[in-house]
Amino acid sequence: MSVILSVQNVRKTYDGGFEALKGASLDIQEGEIIALLGPNGAGKTTLISTICGISSLTSGAITVAGMDIARDYRKVRAMIGLVPQEIALEPFETVINSVRFSRGLFGKAKNEAYLDEILKTLSLFDKKDSKVMALSGGMKRRVLIAKALAHEPKVLFLDEPTAGVDVELRKDMWNTVAKLKGQGVTIILTTHYIEEAEAIADRIAVINGGEILLVEDKAALMARMGKKQIRIELLEPVQEIPTKLAPYGLELAPDGGGLTYTYDVNAERTGITGLLNDLQAAGLQMRDVQTQQSSLEDIFVDLVQEDGA
Amino acid sequence: MNFQAIAAIYTFEMARFFRTLKQSFISPVLSTSLYFVVFGTAIGSRMEAVDGVDYGAFIVPGLIMLSVMTQSISNASFGIYFPKFIGTIYELLSAPVNFLEIVIGYVGAAATKSLFIGLVILGTAYLFVDLDIQHPIAMMSFLLLTCLSFSLLGFIIGIWAGNFEQLNLVPMLVVTPLVFLGGSFYAISMLPEFWQTVTLFNPVVYLISGFRWAFFGTADVAIGISLGAIGLFTLACMGFIWWIFKTGWRIRS
Secondary structure, three states, rough: OOOEEEEEEEEEOOOOOOEEEEEEEEEOOEEEEEEEEOOOOOOOOHHHHHHHHOOOEEEEEEOOEEEEOOOOHHHHHHHHHEEEEOOOOOOOOEEEHHHHHHHOOOOOOOOOHHHHHHHOOOOOOOOOOOOOHOOHHHHHHHHHHHHHHHOOOOOOEEEEOOOOOHHHHHHHHEEEHHHHHOOOOEEEEEEOOOHHHHHHEEEEEEEOOOOOEEEEEEEHHHHOOOEEEEEEEOOOOOOOHHHHHHHHHHHOOOOOOOOEEEEOOOOOOOOHHHHHHHHHHHHHOOOOOEEEEEEEOOOOOOOOHHHHH | OHHHHHHHHHHHHHHHHHHHHHHHHHHHHHHHHHHHHHHHHHHHHHHEEEEEEEHHHHHHHHHHHHHHHHHHHHHHHHHHHHHHOOOOOEEEEEOOHHHHHHHHHHHHHHHHHHHHHHHHHHHHHHHHOOOOOOOOOHHHHHHHHHHHHHHHHHHHHHHHHOOOOHHHHHHHHHHHHHOOOOOOOOOOHHHHHHHHHHHHOOOHHHHHHHHHHHOOOOOOOOHHHHHHHHHHHHHHHHHHHHHHHHHHHOOOO
């Protein structure tokens, strides 16, 4: 795999003096799905806008397929499709005309068969001749995706594509994204829904305060940062944790009926055997034992909190 | 040149026009008819001929100009302001197009619309007065250049405007007075001498004068000066728009 998009030390200061990007660097591989995760105001949309030419960069360099985004803007932009976060569509136009407009604007000759195919994939075909204003919110979002795909882009930016979309449609969209990946399209996705990143991304980039905190393979990240927990439900509630169990750093449930033990899966010794033995030695009886693994969301919250600290 | 993009913008903009074809058609016909009834028939019947031209016919070029200028500005300014307002401008900014292609698409569509309206008004005028256009080619050229240059001005206003009030501000406060005081309804020579001099600073005077020359062969200022003035105005607008896209003024953060 080769690098299709390279962001090198990009800074962006808005006219008001706000520095939205503070030297962000990121390399994106051809054909991958990368999720940009970050809290509100982290710089996700600014980064995308800068790459797509909607805002200018203050310093740094961005290349797509080795071409500079400013110098070779025609070739670069013809390769990129953008689905913006806000729904912005000409309300009085029909779906098909909006999509035709996008294809033409990006310099592609007419191809009705291709556009019909996109509309079918996005379950929009029966709304082809409806006016955009008559569509539901979820439908409008799919029109935005259809417009972004109309010129057969190689790189697709999805800025929070499933915000305000119901569960079923979200799953549909994930399938569409997977299908596009299958066709070799590189996908960069920002999202608030961490389960979304967890479900479809190959790699995760965490951005906060205008900097990329980390870029890592999703599975590796979850293994590295992943914590596991054991929840023990007690037969008889206790007032406090017995002193003998202090070294384990247990958490006592508010009602005294349960204990939580957190351990690192990758550690040499997890301490599970010792804990269970000591529990018994302390005279505590167990009703139930559950284990749970931290999700990407927990990892993300930890990272951003560390960054803020 | 991204010709596909120009065609896409042009078609998309013209679709808006065709959606509201009836309004686009009825409103200029109605207002022109009213002008002819009031100025041409009621008042005009008591007025002398101006430079040998019957007053009813004399006001035709000015009436066409009045509509064409205001229509060009409002069409072009709305055409580019609307995408800014509803947010679809993102697509334009991220597309492989340069400023010239965007301008040709938007301004071309706006100018086409006002040219159409200008011709409709001319057609309506034939119902009320006898017209014999002396220089038809010059007439069409002046009409076209006016459509084009005022659509360019409208495009600038649309980019500058931050809200709908501002969108109407320039046409109302600047253009309407300039057009009314630009000799739409009178010859400059009818004014007192002092005001004749003041009027020469009004660019619209040159347009209407040149346009009227194409109709009747009489003009307030020499035809060459008229052509030079409109050419200069077009170039100034083009230059300003080039600067807008170079700096991203009011469109790119």
